[in-house]
Amino acid sequence: MPEESYSRSILFAKYQNAELAKEAISLARAFADVKFLRTAKPGTTLPHDWSRYVAINNVLRHTLDGALLAYAFSPREDGTMRDWEEAGRLASRVEAFVVPSAAVECQVIEHEVDGREPAYLIAVSPIVSELMAVLMWALPTVLLHYEMLRHKPGEEHFRELMSMYGPGSRELEESDYIVGTRLVQRLDDCIDSYLRAWVTNGATEPWSIIPTGDRVLAEERVDASTTYAACTGFLLSHELHHIQGGHFLAADPDAALAPFLSDLPEETRREVEADCSAFTLLLNSLIVREAGEDRRPRIPNFKNLKKANPFSRTSLLPGKRRRQSQAHAQFLRACVHRATEAMLSFYAVMDLLAAMAGQDGQTAQAARFARVAERRGVVRSYVKWLLGRIEDDWGARVWHPEEAELWTGLDDHIEHLKQTIVPAWKSSGATFARPDER
DSSP states (O other): OOTTOOOOOSTTTTTOOHHHHHHHHHHHHHHOOHHHHHHSOTTSSSOOOHHHHHHHHHHHHHHHHHHHHHHHTSBOTTSOBOOHHHHHHHHTTEEEEEOSSSOOOOEEEEEOOTTSOOEEEEEEOHHHHHHHHHHHHHHHHHHHHHHHHHHSOHHHHHHHHTTOBOTTOOSBOOOHHHHHHHHHHHHHHHHHHHHHHHHTTTSSOOOOSSOOSTTSOHHHHHHHHHHHHHHHHHHHHHHHHHHTTOOGGGGOHHHHTSGGGTTOOHHHHHHHHHHHHHHHHHHHHHHHOEEOTTOOEEOOOHHHHHHTOTTSSSOOOHHHHHHHHHHHHHHHHHHHHHHHHHHHHHHHHHHHHHHHHHHTTOHHHHHHHHHHHHTHHHHHHHHHHHHHHHHHHHTSOOOOGGGGGGGHHHHHHHHHHHHHHHHHHHHHTOOOOOGGGO
16 A cells, blocks of 8 residues: 555545545554454454555545544534534544454544644444344344344244245245344354454454345445445544533433433543533434445535425325325434444443453453443433424424334344353453454
8 A cells, every 4th residue: 555545535635634534554564453454354344454555544544534524513511503614624524444453442633733723533433333234134033033032932933943835835934033033143143253353353254244245236235335334434423522522412302401411520420511412413414424335525516405304395286295204204213223233332332341341350341341332322312302303393203212212133133242242252262352463
């Protein structure tokens, strides 16, 4: 890879600081782990070698563009709207890069520039973002599987398997339960492979259940790219909140005084605000950001978005107006689900990594991950509160409170992983790569 190569912004090319972008690549080289680069599986988005690294980092840069685009169309703390120039100034001070190692903690590095505002480099962990994406991809299956378990005892499922023949067919058909069980098992094996890559510092290859390659349908390819973008977008948006100085809830006194945010310790409150901000900014970025199969961000066609408004007068025919309304609600509902699933996956990964670190006796790291996972309940309450409010603003049903009851299925599955996969590392004698070995 040429030394001068760096990931270029698409939407904010006018404002991008090339010196800062090159510094991101220099830091990536400094943090690189040769063993990890050599063995990481090319089929995933984990860095594999330097010839692919810039292309991989471009995806992260495009996601940062999407977050900055959403920032441009989000209100300030005083309720007034930002403009493109304000987002451009932020874009000139922020870069992001994937850490080419088995590191599992994202961090922000301040870069001093003489006579200018401080600039920041966001280092994103590939293990965390990949694990989030894998969980997010499988989340609908996981939630449905545990919902079925809650409503039917195990012996009832086995009785179904005894007579699962299709109508007029002598071939045995698999029940939804057994199909779901197989998919959940594949998810467990996939997660185990990522944890193995972390534990062995990249000596073994992870594999992903998210489809890749030329034979994948275009719809699946776009959906997969959106999954990765949502997960990295949540991580980037959290750090952007800290870079901008916080005060996310200052613009909404109702949220600041809500019961789920009262009496929080100051440090926890700052992090909870960053998580709440990350969810909101991610949701906004999914709504306003357009990306094709190449995953390059584009400025959305706001004229078409306006036409999709169910209350616009673009059509006087009831049938067409109804279809417009349904398409508008479906699009917003998909954005809400993606943002929610990314948030749920983030805390699930933190909980799992806390258990893994604790298994190896790395108490400080385990405590850090555990503190993050403990914010899960507060942020979930905020998300439920926010989604209840925005339905009135959008004029469309995009979420139902009963959906939150399914979220416990993910908690159940993480507990299952902590009781099965995590203890297996101790029995196998595997050890974690120490920070000084990376």
